[in-house]
Amino acid sequence: MLRSAAAELIGTFVLVLAGGATAVAAATTQPAVYDLLGIVVAFGFALVALVTALGHVSGCHLNPAVTLGLAVTGKFPWRAVPGYVAAQLLGAVLASLATWAAYSGSGHSVVRFSTTMPAPGVSSGRAFFVEALITFVLVLVIISVATDDRVPAAAAPLAVGATLAACIFIAGPVTGGAVNPARAFGPAVVSGDLQALWIYLLAPVVGGVLGAVVYDRVLAPAHAPSPEEF
Numbered sequence: 001m002l003r004s005a006a007a008e009l010i011g012t013f014v015l016v017l018a019g020g021a022t023a024v025a026a027a028t029t030q031p032a033v034y035d036l037l038g039i040v041v042a043f044g045f046a047l048v049a050l051v052t053a054l055g056h057v058s059g060c061h062l063n064p065a066v067t068l069g070l071a072v073t074g075k076f077p078w079r080a081v082p083g084y085v086a087a088q089l090l091g092a093v094l095a096s097l098a099t100w101a102a103y104s105g106s107g108h109s110v111v112r113f114s115t116t117m118p119a120p121g122v123s124s125g126r127a128f129f130v131e132a133l134i135t136f137v138l139v140l141v142i143i144s145v146a147t148d149d150r151v152p153a154a155a156a157p158l159a160v161g162a163t164l165a166a167c168i169f170i171a172g173p174v175t176g177g178a179v180n181p182a183r184a185f186g187p188a189v190v191s192g193d194l195q196a197l198w199i200y201l202l203a204p205v206v207g208g209v210l211g212a213v214v215y216d217r218v219l220a221p222a223h224a225p226s227p228e229e230f
Helices: 002-028 036-058 064-072 078-102 108-114 124-147 153-175 181-191 197-219
Strands: none
Touching: 002 036, 002 078, 002 108, 002 181, 036 153, 064 078, 064 124, 064 181, 064 197, 078 108, 078 181, 108 181, 124 153, 124 197, 181 197
16 A cells, blocks of 8 residues: 555656646746647656556546545545545645655745646636536546456547647636646645635546446446347
8 A cells, every 4th residue: 555655656756857848848948848739748648658657556536526436436445535635635735745846946936837727717616517528528538448358448548638739628727627626736836826725625626426337337238239239
């Protein structure tokens, strides 16, 4: 359990560092060296690499919404949930501190550029809906490739990384596209921008649990119709 939790801490650290540092670079360099595409690629590629490297060690959740979705559907033990979630949150905080250190000339406020916040004019309700929606999609794909034996194991890293990238593309202009309570938690705590944090902690959990339940209860028992059935 401790080794698996350590893998979750390290994996979440790398994921949040890759995307968060890229977001800070996009906001602070003149001329800008990255844009939204660069941030999406950083998160997506990092997750592909991490699922490949750590999937066999801890399951490579790296996201409390994934851990809770798997637990609710009986695919992960509830007694291991606190350790996994604590490791994920700590990994995200350490990644944000590392981003601060890398861009120390701007002080800790530089981490604010990687903090997910609703865009101007976006209400809390709309931000909640968007974060829940994209996490529904991400966790539905994850639980499919991670728990259904019909899916080739080799497909998991690319499927999960590509889905994360697509989700950030969808939500980036609206909410910043956290898709992950840990990814939102680390930068928010280090930067001190906590006013919208509740959205990014709660909405992905709601969407993630719903996505896991829909796949487990509705889609997993299905199969493509065969001619003999008609």
